[in-house]
Amino acid sequence: MSISASTAALPRTPTEPLPSEARAFGERRFGAVNWLGLKTLLAKEIRRYLKVSFQTIVAPLISTILFLVVFIQAMGSTRASVGDVPYVEFLAPGLIMMAILTNAFANSSSSIIIGKVQGSIVDVLMPPLSALELTVAFVVGAASRGMLVAVVTAITCAAFMAMSDAPMRISHFWAALYFSLAGATIFGMLGVIGGVWADKFDQLAAFTNFVITPLTFLSGTFYAITRLPEPFLTFSHFNPVFYLIDGFRYGFTGHAEAPLLVGVISTLALTAALGFVCYALVKSGYKLKS
Numbered sequence: 001m002s003i004s005a006s007t008a009a010l011p012r013t014p015t016e017p018l019p020s021e022a023r024a025f026g027e028r029r030f031g032a033v034n035w036l037g038l039k040t041l042l043a044k045e046i047r048r049y050l051k052v053s054f055q056t057i058v059a060p061l062i063s064t065i066l067f068l069v070v071f072i073q074a075m076g077s078t079r080a081s082v083g084d085v086p087y088v089e090f091l092a093p094g095l096i097m098m099a100i101l102t103n104a105f106a107n108s109s110s111s112i113i114i115g116k117v118q119g120s121i122v123d124v125l126m127p128p129l130s131a132l133e134l135t136v137a138f139v140v141g142a143a144s145r146g147m148l149v150a151v152v153t154a155i156t157c158a159a160f161m162a163m164s165d166a167p168m169r170i171s172h173f174w175a176a177l178y179f180s181l182a183g184a185t186i187f188g189m190l191g192v193i194g195g196v197w198a199d200k201f202d203q204l205a206a207f208t209n210f211v212i213t214p215l216t217f218l219s220g221t222f223y224a225i226t227r228l229p230e231p232f233l234t235f236s237h238f239n240p241v242f243y244l245i246d247g248f249r250y251g252f253t254g255h256a257e258a259p260l261l262v263g264v265i266s267t268l269a270l271t272a273a274l275g276f277v278c279y280a281l282v283k284s285g286y287k288l289k290s
Helices: 003-009 035-050 053-075 087-118 131-163 173-197 201-217 232-236 240-253 260-284
Strands: none
Touching: 035 053, 035 087, 035 131, 053 087, 053 131, 087 131, 087 173, 087 201, 087 240, 131 173, 131 260, 173 201, 173 240, 173 260, 201 240, 240 260
8 A cells, every 4th residue: 555545544633634635626725814815915905005105195184284274274363162172173183084084985995996997806806815804905904094194194283283373182092093993994894885886987986976075074074063953963963974073083172072982882883884794795796706
């Protein structure tokens, strides 16, 4: 009896991997998580926006600073305030959060739609990556861009605010960190959904203009929602972006318009729901494999 035959006849422990020739075609050859593939796709997503950093990092920074400078000049002489908070200190966190949300959405949605239009999405679908690993890589890559833009924007806003005698303060770091991460993750998932749903750039632009922009602008970024008349005040409490901005602003000013516990629970629930939707879409191959 040959050595190979005697080896094949030996009992094999349940945890011992099968030799490559004994595995079925297409069978997964990794453990529960393909860490190398996940790391590679995530690095690709990060390098994609860093390679064009002037467009992905500097451009949002300039837009945010323009908003801040205009409002500082418009409100500076009257020293307007919202409640007990100077308006500039009230505005800056809202602008930073708006930059987080728009950039997180733009990163994941553009990555998927470009791959679909150019036909390179097959390069992402062919490697041995599960639907969960693909979803995590797209969302984490988008969230990293949102958080990077947040840090750069916050530092620059702090410098401008210091020159206007309204220094930026952080009252509750945990709130600023949690709500920024939650916002980046939620809109990274919305970007995955928008990118998968859209067949061309026009459809993605419509999704941005009619869904993302209204959510970000009509959520208390520039004003306190308590000043809104009914029924708009009630409607605002059903806008998840309001809780993201309000909680993030609380981290800086120490003042919130809604209970923080409601904001934490609603954002966690929305994150779980969107995560399931993203996973289901990628798992089904909807508009990705056709």
